[in-house]
Amino acid sequence: MGIQEFNSLVVLSAEGLRPFAITLTKDREAAQDLYQETVFKALAHRDKYQPGTNIKAWLSTIMRNIFINEYRRAERKRTVFDTVQYAARNDAPQMGAESKLRLKEINTALYQLPVIFKQACLLYLQGYKYQEIAEALGEPLGTIKSRIHFARKMLQKQLDR
Numbered sequence: 001m002g003i004q005e006f007n008s009l010v011v012l013s014a015e016g017l018r019p020f021a022i023t024l025t026k027d028r029e030a031a032q033d034l035y036q037e038t039v040f041k042a043l044a045h046r047d048k049y050q051p052g053t054n055i056k057a058w059l060s061t062i063m064r065n066i067f068i069n070e071y072r073r074a075e076r077k078r079t080v081f082d083t084v085q086y087a088a089r090n091d092a093p094q095m096g097a098e099s100k101l102r103l104k105e106i107n108t109a110l111y112q113l114p115v116i117f118k119q120a121c122l123l124y125l126q127g128y129k130y131q132e133i134a135e136a137l138g139e140p141l142g143t144i145k146s147r148i149h150f151a152r153k154m155l156q157k158q159l160d161r
Helices: 003-025 028-044 055-088 097-111 115-125 130-137 141-160
Strands: none
Touching: 003 028, 003 055, 028 055, 097 115, 097 141, 115 130, 115 141, 130 141
């Protein structure tokens, strides 16, 4: 299948995904962004499509995966930022001494990690995907996953003390 033919097939088939995008996002603008991201990824990864298979199902899977990944990323960001904002607010109910101490221990342990682990871990906690961290740091994907894994283990060991 030629590039031109594939592109036409994707664009025509993707039109039917707009209602699915709205169902997932519950917002027209977010649905439009999701739709565009889906078409972009489909065109960028045309080599992974096997001619003769159901292209609408392939596109739906891409859309669903993009939505799930973005949702998870937003949740990680929200968790990290909520914790930091809660600790930083002066008008918030006073945190117990134990909670303040625990938060301080976590931050101290995080910033005491070796630099190669700390960089990847901080980017991960900010909500970046493994692939984006790998590209930003110029390292292979497997290396980044390994560093984040070991950073978690080091943090857990440090905090258990």
